Amino acid sequence: MSRMFLRETIRAYRQRDPAARSDLEVLLCYPGLHAVLLHRVAHWFWQRRLRLAGRFISHLARMATGIEIHPGATIGRRCMIDHGMGVVIGETAVVGDDVYLYHQVTLGGTSSERGKRHPSVANNVIIGAGAKVLGNILIGENARIGANAVVVADVPANTTVVGIPARPVERGSATRPPKPRFDPYGTPCDPCLDPLLGEIERLRTELTDLEARMARAERRETEHAERRETEHAERREPDRAGPRETDHDEPVARG
Structure with a gap:
């Protein structure tokens, strides 16, 4: 399972990042991959109530990569963290499959109460650089969060949001949602949007x-x-x- 996880994650980097020229380069030089791999180890300890060990491993991962993922967070398959520096993922955050995060992204909480207080991100979501997704909210499938957006409310599936606070921009009709596509930094380049x-x-x-x-x-x-x-x-x-x-x-x- 770990080998398959590693293989498919490296393949995802190769497919989406034109700068990735070989599997070995991704394995050795991509801190986002290192952070996700170390998180799997920390999460394993956390689930078995070895909380201090999990926190210590996540702390080492933060020191090595500049990416802070709480060991209690749930990370799906083929999650990519591009560049990575400054990414913060909180304890109760849930990240689905094929999610693409850029540097300085925060999946943060807005409550000091225990329990679910961080965002849930569905499959195939792109969150642009510097975006802040805050609170116990849901980001729907194929959603796009523009760079530096501040999201404090649910984002429907197939929707692109930009700005502070984040607001949706039109892309296709409600009855015929647009086909999922890759938007660099989660930001639409069409000025009409x-x-x-x-x-x-x-x-x-x-x-x-x-x-x-x-x-x-x-x-x-x-x-x-x-x-x-x-x-x-x-x-x-x-x-x-x-x-x-x-x-x-x-x-x-x-x-």
């Missing part, structure tokens, strides 16, 4: 529409004012001319 740009574009469209409506209203008001002025001028012209003499008027006798 930026929620801030989308909001700015929406406001710009509303402003253009409002300006057009105001221009039409001003034209109608101007036309209405011109008609009233014309009608008023037409009513004043007979008054200026005065009363006209008719054929039936008799001449006025003069003394």
Whole structure:
């Protein structure tokens, strides 16, 4: 089982990291792999209530790799930690299969109470560099967490979230979710998926529409004012001319 775990994890690194040129290079030079392997040992001791031994092994792994994984955390198969420095995974965190974590990622807790207080990450999730996923929340399958995002609420499956606090960006329809794909650093490169740009574009469209409506209203008001002025001028012209003499008027006798 350990050999199969090691073999498939190395294969995952080779498939996703173009810088990995050989199995031996991954085995010797990838601290993310070392941290996950040492975590399996620490987790074995932790499950058998040898808590101090588990903590000590995880402490040694942190010193050697810069990656801190609590021995109580559950890590799935083919979990990749790229670059790795500064990654923190808390005690009650659950990480599924084929999860990809970048450096400075934190799966942290927001409560001082014992019990489940760290995130659960489903299969095939990518969490970008510097992202903070906090609390007892669920990150759904195929989700993408953008770099430096702060996630404090559940993320549905097939959803990409970015920003502080993290907000979803559209990618496909709800009835036809997008096919899972690899997004480097969990961040979509298409600028149209930026929620801030989308909001700015929406406001710009509303402003253009409002300006057009105001221009039409001003034209109608101007036309209405011109008609009233014309009608008023037409009513004043007979008054200026005065009363006209008719054929039936008799001449006025003069003394």
